[in-house]
């Protein structure tokens with residue numbers, strides 16, 4: 026797909042006035058200003074970054090002031106093909122003319138399910154919803170119903186619902202007792218997981234993990250988690266919300282060849298339309314026949330039409346290969362430039378979903394340095410958040426342009442660091458994490 030020529034957002038030409046106007050109107054109207062903490066103003070350098078985006082085309086987005094950016098957050102991952110990608114847009118329009126959501130079930134629920142069963146290794150049965158949080162909640166409920174046990178062993182991020190939120194500093198509004206049912210352990214810490222089973226004999230219903238995030242498995246971690254679950258007869262759930270339809274169509278379970286009992290998918294499956302799914306072994310998924318899992322928009326047809334079109338296009342064009350190529354080009358180029366200019370930063374993680382880490386003199390995470398980098402690159406037309414996703418519409422030209430912006434930014438940052446004036450340069454415009462785990 027052709028990408029459009031980026032308009033060089035020269036600092037003096039770039040106005041963010043309309044973004045600021047909307048932000049003022051949102052004050053007091055929308056708590057935190059946002060529906061998604063990671064898209065809110067605290068995550069981008071105010072005064073430099075756009076605050077509201079109006080539209081997207083391919084790998085580029087346009088803010089409400091008409092400025093153009095190459096998009097790397099990609100809506101936090103859902104965009105796998107590109108914004109307004111023709112095959113998907115047409116599928117949505119075709120379905121729109123027939124209706125959006127109905128009083129009975131829609132055949133797309135079956136058609137999409139059959140397609141998912143073809144591409145996801147553990148998938149024998151499916152149930153849909155709208156968000157990652159919902160299907161992660163459903164997966165845990167299914168596992169508890171199936172095993173008759175209560176304890177959840179959790180690693181990674183799984184959404185805003187109560188059982189997960191209680192493990193974070195944003196644990197407000199949740200009865201204290203909820204914490205008693207959740208144990209957390211760190212990625213690659215198999216001993217930590219075993220301790221949870223030892224502490225709660227015959228009580229652990231499931232282990233829910235992000236099978237891979239920016240850190241990769243070591244010492245056969247995934248195989249070992251599988252073995253522990255088999256030994257204790259607990260349900261193994263892979264949260265593939267981010268990596269599904271990104272590192273491989275069937276997610277980490279396909280990539281690492283370790284098959285969980287249940288898995289959740291969401292972001293990448295419908296090129297931006299709100300759809301998620303819990304899939305898994307038929308025998309375990311049958312718990313849905315007893316447990317309560319039902320929602321009005323679960324079978325909404327626009328998203329399903331988009332998902333069928335997205336998955337078919339991804340298969341036809343070998344989109345996954347392209348995501349790996351574009352991601353590797355950015356990652357390698359970034360790390361080469363970081364070394365060239367001696368900037369304490371690196372790009373880590375698997376190519377299709379990678380992350381920039383910034384360090385201070387003590388090798389701790391440096392938010393001021395990250396903020397200065399985000400500020401300098403957004404001035405040059407690159408929308409970075411620090412976690413990069415790639416889509417089929419990203420081109421080599423996009424990546425080369427981006428690396429040129431990174432190089433110019435690094436040159437400036439090097440001077441700032443050599444002059445010892447990082448704090449002075451960035452002032453209080455420092456981005457912060459949206460929450461910390463307890």
Ligand SMILES: Cc1ncc(COP(=O)(O)O)c(C=O)c1O
Pocket residue numbers: 101155156157158159161181182183184185235264265266267291
């Ligand atoms: C691994 C993982 N699981 C679950 C979720 C929750 O998904 P949602 O925000 O759609 O509720 C996210 C969201 O970022 C995620 O990254």
